[in-house]
Amino acid sequence: MSDTFFTASPHWRWLIILYFFVGGIAGGGYFIAALLQWFGRGRAEDRPLIRIGYALGFWGAVISGALLTLDLGRPLRFWHMLFQSENFPSLMFKSWSPISFGAWAILLFGACAALSMIGAWSEEGRVRAPGAQLLQRGTWLAKLIAGLGGLFGFFVAGYTGVLLSVTNRPIWADSPWLGALFLASGASTGAAALLLFGRRKGVSERSVRWLASFDARVLIVELVILIIFIASLWSIRQVWLSFWGFLLLIGVVGAGILWPLRLHFRPGLSTGFRDPAVMVLLGGFLLRVVVLFASNSIAVQHVAGGG
Amino acid sequence: MPEAMGFFTDTTICIGCKACEVACKNWNQLPATNGGVTEMSGDSYDNTRKLDGTHWRHVKFIEQFEGPYNGRWLMMSDVCKHCVQAGCLEVCPTGAIIRTEFDTVVIQSDVCNGCRACIAACPFGVIDMNPAAGTAQKCTLCYDRMQVGLEPACAKACPTDSIQFGSITELRERANKRLVQLKAQGEKRARLYGDDPKGPLGGLNSFYLLVDEPEVYGLPKDPKLPSRSLKQSGTFAAASGAVLGLLALVGLRKRRMDEIGEGAGGPGSQN
Numbered sequence: 001m002s003d004t005f006f007t008a009s010p011h012w013r014w015l016i017i018l019y020f021f022v023g024g025i026a027g028g029g030y031f032i033a034a035l036l037q038w039f040g041r042g043r044a045e046d047r048p049l050i051r052i053g054y055a056l057g058f059w060g061a062v063i064s065g066a067l068l069t070l071d072l073g074r075p076l077r078f079w080h081m082l083f084q085s086e087n088f089p090s091l092m093f094k095s096w097s098p099i100s101f102g103a104w105a106i107l108l109f110g111a112c113a114a115l116s117m118i119g120a121w122s123e124e125g126r127v128r129a130p131g132a133q134l135l136q137r138g139t140w141l142a143k144l145i146a147g148l149g150g151l152f153g154f155f156v157a158g159y160t161g162v163l164l165s166v167t168n169r170p171i172w173a174d175s176p177w178l179g180a181l182f183l184a185s186g187a188s189t190g191a192a193a194l195l196l197f198g199r200r201k202g203v204s205e206r207s208v209r210w211l212a213s214f215d216a217r218v219l220i221v222e223l224v225i226l227i228i229f230i231a232s233l234w235s236i237r238q239v240w241l242s243f244w245g246f247l248l249l250i251g252v253v254g255a256g257i258l259w260p261l262r263l264h265f266r267p268g269l270s271t272g273f274r275d276p277a278v279m280v281l282l283g284g285f286l287l288r289v290v291v292l293f294a295s296n297s298i299a300v301q302h303v304a305g306g307g
Numbered sequence: 308m309p310e311a312m313g314f315f316t317d318t319t320i321c322i323g324c325k326a327c328e329v330a331c332k333n334w335n336q337l338p339a340t341n342g343g344v345t346e347m348s349g350d351s352y353d354n355t356r357k358l359d360g361t362h363w364r365h366v367k368f369i370e371q372f373e374g375p376y377n378g379r380w381l382m383m384s385d386v387c388k389h390c391v392q393a394g395c396l397e398v399c400p401t402g403a404i405i406r407t408e409f410d411t412v413v414i415q416s417d418v419c420n421g422c423r424a425c426i427a428a429c430p431f432g433v434i435d436m437n438p439a440a441g442t443a444q445k446c447t448l449c450y451d452r453m454q455v456g457l458e459p460a461c462a463k464a465c466p467t468d469s470i471q472f473g474s475i476t477e478l479r480e481r482a483n484k485r486l487v488q489l490k491a492q493g494e495k496r497a498r499l500y501g502d503d504p505k506g507p508l509g510g511l512n513s514f515y516l517l518v519d520e521p522e523v524y525g526l527p528k529d530p531k532l533p534s535r536s537l538k539q540s541g542t543f544a545a546a547s548g549a550v551l552g553l554l555a556l557v558g559l560r561k562r563r564m565d566e567i568g569e570g571a572g573g574p575g576s577q578n
Binding site for chain 1: 357359394397398399400401402403417418419420421422423424426427428429430431432433434435436440441442443522525526527528529530531533534536537539540541543544546547548550551552554555556558559562563
């Protein structure tokens, strides 16, 4: 029996699942927008997509922060993650604790996304504040912020998996692949969210085609990492003989990866369950549900009654 | 600087009276469960079942029976191990968990914000939330009593001296003598758990004398620090990030090549 089976569940439930999901979309979406900003050769047709990516990043960071705060046992003490409560304003930072550097990453990512979004609004004429034009596309400042924000965004998408690995809980601590898996899922769900919003906001057909092709490639990477992740848990494979194993197979692999891959390669009517973007988002959400609840369902081993 | 202090729990003389649990609850003013209404476990004489945010001491009943007359009881008063290398202290993002001058590990309730990272990090399943406080809580080894020279309430209340309190050096000597005595009496399964400073987690400041495998008592054979996974997990995540970034760049280059192939060129302006 793995030593992880003697530990207690931290009761991370729906708020944390939602945070992992939203954080992944925000980080992945912003990262794609930043890539387009840096390497998209400044095409005007990509600008709507970039603006949506920035908005996803900003609102995602705000929602993530709110979800994390609400999940605390003492929400008003959220700032204890950032500052030493008994020695304010000294900073609270532990480079070896994912939850500590994650709190800072969300803050810095949110700040970058906010500045990028102000720049995007300024381009559209929705913000006329002095200095906002410095953040418009093409400026070195906008590129610098996008670069930093993209790195922070990808970090936010992936560190949640690393955070779970840096515990002593079953499944999470039994495999080192959760960070990579969540990062790939963040990229795929971020691309899917951009596709979904992009269609409504009149993004060009060429941008959509590139994004859909990127999403399909990311799904393949995600599938490979998921297989490695499950293989790395071979010694505790009995944990999948449960509802969560069934949901992983049908919901995450089937509905969330293989089905949208098929739809990407054989495009047709794209609505509801036939929309690959919707299915990728559903799969990304279910992945986090399965990973969290499969571990939570394993309680401390009771020793009474013969062990 | 005071000596490192802790517990040595000799499980062979525990009688399962749970006086330690009561003394702990009483001294630390821990709330009753279920509004004070007794909940029966249904499958054991042990009705408190586990350590959590309101049970900082718990006497485990290991009921090894094959039929009504053939078997044995093992009793073990469990508590926070006050690990020399503590996983909870390592991950705590608020600095609420500290190491005291007695080398014990204490959660400062006024600093903890209830993020629960320590619960998942503890290799023994010791910590949990105290719903009344909204913070994570566990045994403090009666830090307040130790500061005024008193022994912890559980050790004081233990009627058989199964729970012994003292300096770690002295407790180790006592534990080794008891181990030799038990082996001489024919108890070949007797062993110490957590006494070795070169062992897992640098040793435990609350260690045990057991007469079976640690797993039988609900203890991990080889407890580890949560940070053991950090480097590898972080490296794999960074590598997958690099692969995904490369995929996006290859896709952008392909788009560019396709446009050149079509003779369309890129619309829009350059940065």
